[in-house]
Amino acid sequence: MKKLKLMKVLNRNNHKRIYLKTPLKILFIILIAIGGLYSCSVTKYIPEDDHLYTGASLEMISDSIIKHEDALKNELETVLLPAPNKKILGLYPGLYLYYKNQKENPGFINRWLYKKLGEKPVYQSDVETYEIEKLLLNRLENRGFFYSRASSKTEEKGKKASVAYTVKIPQPYKMARYQLDTIPPPAQVEIKDLVSKTSFKEGMRFDLNNMKLERQRIDFKLKEKGYYNFDDSFLIFEADTNTYNNKRYDLFLKLKKEVPKKSIVPYKINNVNVYTSYEISDSIQTETIRYNGKNFIQKEVVFKPKYLDPFITLEADQYYSPENSKNTARRLSTIGAYKYVNIQYQEIDSLATDTLGVLESNIYLSPLNKRALRAELQLVTKSNNFSGPAFAITFSNRNLFGGGETLNTSAKVGYETQIGGANKTGKSSLELGFKNELIFPRVLFPIKINENFFKYAIPKTKMSIGANYLKRTQLYTLLSGTGLFGYMWDANRFITHDINPVSINYTELSNTTAEFDKILEDNPFLKRSFDQQFIPGLTYSFTYNGLVDVHKKHQFYLNTLFDIAGNTVGLLGKQKNADDPKTFLGLEYAQYAKVDLDLHYHLNLGKDQLIATRLFAGYGMAYGNSEVVPFVKQYFSGGPYSVRAFRIRSLGPGTYSDEEGTNDGDFFDKTGNIRLEANIEYRFPIFSFFKGAVFADAGNIWNSKENPTFNGKDKFTSNFINELGMGAGIGLRVDIQSFVIRLDLAAPFHDPSLPEGERYNFNLKAPILNFAIGYPF
Incomplete structure (x- = not known):
């Protein structure tokens, strides 16, 4: 039988690639180029018997149409090593810094720049074309293109040299049958069933990576069925081409020789021991409480077993399952009482048989202070x-x-x-x-x-x-009280529900001065928003957080908030006169419905570079007992987590402008029941834990019903796009293990409070400095 054995691809990437990460570094490079590179070429430093390596090209010549040809070429190009020195505008700044530092006294600035941006030269003598050709053939064979040929040609031009590689690719080998070879019981039945459910199809091209994934799939499924000691490395594929003469093969899956017997038998859990307050140095006498088939071992009853038991999905007489272990560890860690959760398994050989192994599960819980x-x-x-x-x-x-x-x-x-x-x-x-x-x-x-x-x-x-x-x-004295009852629930690692069936707010405005009374008198909407002191409601929040997958290229975050007030107590409300608002327990209560949508999209560019975008939309509608949404529930715009070119509460509503400049009234007036915002930000590393950003923000607030105080300038219309406040700026962040101190400097370039025709003005003379903790979105 003629067999093609699978070969492991060696990654001989001994040369590091150096990437330019930030606009700041590019600026340094341009300055270096202007200062010296135009008058000094690096070619004079190249040794006489060598050439500067400028890179490689790859040509693929195939006998047939290759499926996913671009992906194959990209994979082959990864072995074209070493990478040449980086060029910017036709120059070699990193290489120039290297040669500059070979002088006896290069100076502090040159040494610092070389440490950050410098590159050692890559010469033609560093390129091992024969080894690269072998790697190209190896990659092609791992994708089913056996008997391919590879060649290379070095092209020299002055003191520079490049390499052109050519691979001639024949038709690939394709699978005729996939079946299980001889495997001893009891694993044979399980593996045979798994092979029958494979995604491998007749005519599939030979592909080493697909076979690795198939081994991992079978290993994962076997673990779920209790095969505690099994490992995917115990499986091996063999391809038989002897039956065919048209580049077809039969694929066989089998076990390697001398695989331990215990690796092909399933394991059951015999005992579950829970150490509820475990300490490594613990030598104090403990007691064991038996509850629901588990042993709870502790010095004293600190955590009651009846409350701890629901978090544990491991049970006696249950087959071993890594998924159950993960679930148990995760659920226990969410309690908030433990800093460490450690689950270990111990094999009990005295109870094992030829067809079944026995495990004891020990759960060690280390409490927080x-x-x-x-x-x-x-x-x-x-x-x-x-x-x-x-x-x-x-x-x-x-x-x-x-x-x-x-x-x-x-x-x-x-x-x-x-x-x-x-x-x-x-x-x-x-x-x-x-x-x-x-x-x-x-x-x-x-x-x-x-x-x-x-x-x-x-x-x-x-x-x-x-x-x-x-x-x-x-001005005034404001006394407020809040009460809440609700539930938080993580449906999975991405989705969180937060529902509060009871949410109560009570505010009492007192000791108002004549000055504040005048503010309320001039703005009936504002006065009405303070009148309703009692806000009984229900809130529900749905969150999808795909940002937890930090390595994914496309990341999404969605939060929706529903806030409804006054419906339940409205059934019990009393009304003295037909025109009077209803009251509950003698208190006038608010009725409104409010919904927020907060959507984030992050494009991960790699190398700590990220484009972050955000879209926020919110709407509040007063009804029944209320003419306006209560002041504490209204929207405002501007500030370090909003449109950063405008101060907190200083933007809007609509195109309104406080012509008289009365700060106190302005602080209260600038709220609305509609809010729209959009943000985009490019984040990049600078040095160590210092990060940078370039951003632009847009947004505003409006009222759905015109407030007479604002002369109609606050009402939301179809012209809202032209009423957005817009700004741009730069940011500096100190990011130490996810604790972020943020400084953002922004200036407006579209101010809706200005007359039409004067709104577009990038006002760099009056920038706003925002100081905040954490990223804005």
Whole structure:
């Protein structure tokens, strides 16, 4: 029998490719070229008996039509090594820096530039054409093109040389049959069934990569059926061409010789041991609690077994499954009480047979500190020139009731004062906040819900209550309270649901001054948005986060938020007179529906380069008891996470302009019930953890119903495109292990508040500096 054995492709990539990563580096290169390269050629440094290598070309000559020819050529070109020195505008800046540094005293700047951009020369003598030809043939054989031929020709021109490779490709070998060779039981039955479900088809071209994928598929499926010790390297393919004389072959799958017997038998789990508070140095006496077929081993009852058990999908008498192990580890890690989850298996030889192996599963859980304290210092700046510090502190108490519960208690104090602006009045504000949040890692519902329904993760129940006090001197005092009850659920690694059937907001405006009363009197819409103090509602958020696949070229993110208020209490509302708004428990309540759409698309260019785009659309509709959406639920535009060329709340609504420049009224007025924004940003590395960005933003807010205060300039119309505020800028980010400090400098080039004909003006004289934590989108 004539057989073609599979060959492993050697990747002899001993030469590193150097890529230009950022516009800043390109700028350096251009400066170097202007400063010296035009007057000095690198060719004079090339040794007399050698040539500078300028690269290689590849010509493919085939006897037949090749399917996916471009992909095959791209693969073959990857072995055309070494890569030549990089050229920019016909010059060799990296090579020039190398020769410059061969001098006795090259200088600090030259040494630094060479470290960042320099390249060692690649000469003709570095090119091993014979080895490259062997690699080309090897790649072709791995794709079924056996008996191909490869040749090369070196072309010299002055002090430079290149290589032209030619491959002559015959018709490929194609598969006639694919079948299983002799494999001992019990694995034979399982593998035979898997082979019958293969994607291999008659006439398929011989392809080593497809065969590797087939081995991995069979290994994965066998693992799911309990074959704990199996490995894809135990499988081997053999191709038999002896039966045919027209470049066809039979493909056989078989086991390698001397494969361990235990690798071809399935394993079952005998015991599941859970160490609920495991420490490596632990030598204290433990006790074992038997619950639902599992052994919970701990020093004391810290985490109650009845609450921990639903997170564990491993069970006794269950076949080994790596998927179950992953699910158990992931579900346990989402509780929030453990820093490490480690699952190990131990073979029990005394219970093993010729057809079945036995495993003991040990789950080691290392708890986080029961109590934690986090403090945060913030610096707040606003468009009305109010700035000041804020201090927040959060105390966390984990595993509060022995079921993985987490209680977060947070307090905040902030102070702002007006430190600049043409209308500086010396006003200041004091804010005090307090919030309690309790999270249960399970579903709390009047009707029992089977946790087995949630395959990926068990939903969490959250409830919170908070209060906030805001004192703005010479204006008003605002007291607000919030209450929430809802659920969070990860459906899979991409999708998250967040639903709050109970969401309550209460605000009370008091101690208003004559100045603030005048602001409300001049803007009835604003006054009405403060009148309705009670906001009972329901919110639902759906998130698809494809950005977790950081290596994918195309990445998507989608978040939709639905916020509906007043429907439930509306059934119980009372009304004194026909024209009066309804009340509940003596409180006038708001009714509105609001929907947000936030869509991100990232194009991954590789080498830490990324084009990030974002589109946001939001609409709020007041109805029933409300004429306008409450102030705290309205949209605003501008700021470090919005249109960065405009300050927070300074953009819109529509084409409105505060001609008198009254900062205080302007701060409240610039809200609306419609918001549209679009952003695009090119991100690139600079040096170490310093990253850069070039960006452009567009957006605005509008009202669906005209506010008389704005003289009709705030209403949304079909001309909204011409009413977008637009700006562009550059950014610097310090990115240390996903903790990002961001500085963005932006200037507007289209200001809708200006008269038509004057809106397009790239105002570089008044840029806006945005300081923020995290990326904008």
